[in-house]
Amino acid sequence: MSGKVHQLEDLASRSRLDAGEAQPALLAVIGCPVAHSASPSMHQPALDACGIHGRYIRLEVPIGRVTEALQQMKALGFVGANITVPHKFAALDACHHVDEAAREMGAVNTVKFIDGETWGFNTDGPGFARAIEEEFGAVLKGLRVMIVGAGGGAGQAIATQCARSGAQRVILVNRTIDKIQSLSERLSRRFPQTQFNALAIDDVQLASVAKQCKLLVNTSSLGLKAEDASPLEASCFASHHWVYDTIYQPPRTAFLRLAEAAGARVGNGFTMLLHQGVLAFDHWYPGQAPLEVMRAGLRSVS
Numbered sequence: 001m002s003g004k005v006h007q008l009e010d011l012a013s014r015s016r017l018d019a020g021e022a023q024p025a026l027l028a029v030i031g032c033p034v035a036h037s038a039s040p041s042m043h044q045p046a047l048d049a050c051g052i053h054g055r056y057i058r059l060e061v062p063i064g065r066v067t068e069a070l071q072q073m074k075a076l077g078f079v080g081a082n083i084t085v086p087h088k089f090a091a092l093d094a095c096h097h098v099d100e101a102a103r104e105m106g107a108v109n110t111v112k113f114i115d116g117e118t119w120g121f122n123t124d125g126p127g128f129a130r131a132i133e134e135e136f137g138a139v140l141k142g143l144r145v146m147i148v149g150a151g152g153g154a155g156q157a158i159a160t161q162c163a164r165s166g167a168q169r170v171i172l173v174n175r176t177i178d179k180i181q182s183l184s185e186r187l188s189r190r191f192p193q194t195q196f197n198a199l200a201i202d203d204v205q206l207a208s209v210a211k212q213c214k215l216l217v218n219t220s221s222l223g224l225k226a227e228d229a230s231p232l233e234a235s236c237f238a239s240h241h242w243v244y245d246t247i248y249q250p251p252r253t254a255f256l257r258l259a260e261a262a263g264a265r266v267g268n269g270f271t272m273l274l275h276q277g278v279l280a281f282d283h284w285y286p287g288q289a290p291l292e293v294m295r296a297g298l299r300s301v302s
């Protein structure tokens with residue numbers, strides 16, 4: 001999806017930002033690049049459905065300029081913003097206050113301006129928990145989970161969420177084992193009730209460990225291209241599994257196709273994208289997020 005993209009310079013004044021528009025910009029997704037972001041397709045219909053006179057815009061912000069962008073938005077009277085790649089980590093330092101979930105996930109994906117201060121939240125982890133509830137009718141508490149490609153930002157957020165929700169065991173799997181060892185050690189210390197293990201993606205025990213898990217999650221970027229292979233081999237999947245891919249485009253990655261072939265239940269990242277958005281809207285306008293309106297908006301573009 002693509003659409004109008006504002007630049008940092010457009011924040012110079014309200015008259016420049018809102019020129020030719022019927023409604024003032026109140027919210028934005030900040031990224032680089034940001035033209036592909038699906039967030040406006042769920043948040044604009046949500047604003048409209050709630051009768052809020054305002055626009056949700058795309059704002060392209062160069063690396064290193066997130067603090068500046070947030071300060072300018074605050075000065076212009078924005079309500080808040082979503083933060084996407086590559087700014088989620090830098091946004092942590094740009095906030096005056098960061099909630100516990102965001103601090104533990106090491107990333108902020110939602111900000112709200114309150115009384116001249118910037119508050120940071122992370123709805124990716126909680127959005128994942130809601131997605132698992134919607135897809136499989138289950139909570140993370142007590143589950144054994146394998147997270148494949150846990151070396152990136154999504155893996156860290158989901159691993160942290162699993163621990164916060166009381167998962168029994170979390171197996172972190174990555175091509176580069178160094179990237180997940182410190183995460184595994186840190187989360188083990190912070191959440192002693194959850195057992196963490198780090199495993200290389202080519203470990204000979206991978207298939208047998210996967211079979212001991214209930215939920216398998218792909219958080220790697222492998223699958224974004226239609227021709228990508230699955231990060232896990234067919235021998236890792238079984239019919240008792242719930243298999244979730246954080247990728248939603250394409251809707252059926254090789255990872256999910258192998259899982260389906262093994263008889264597993266599957267879900268894709270559409271629900272996580274939706275629920276992180278719903279939770280963000282609830283930070284801005286508590287209790288007002290119109291779930292089905294947002295779902296329909298997102299569906300229209302993905």
Ligand code: ATR
Pocket residue numbers: 148149150151152153154155174175176179201219220221222231
């Ligand atoms: P981020 O989410 O921080 O942007 P990323 O670079 O997109 O991170 O990578 C996310 C995850 O996808 C990482 O765990 C990465 O594995 P490495 O840490 O080994 O790089 C994983 N990944 C990317 N391409 C992969 C591939 N071809 N095979 C297996 N894992 C891959």
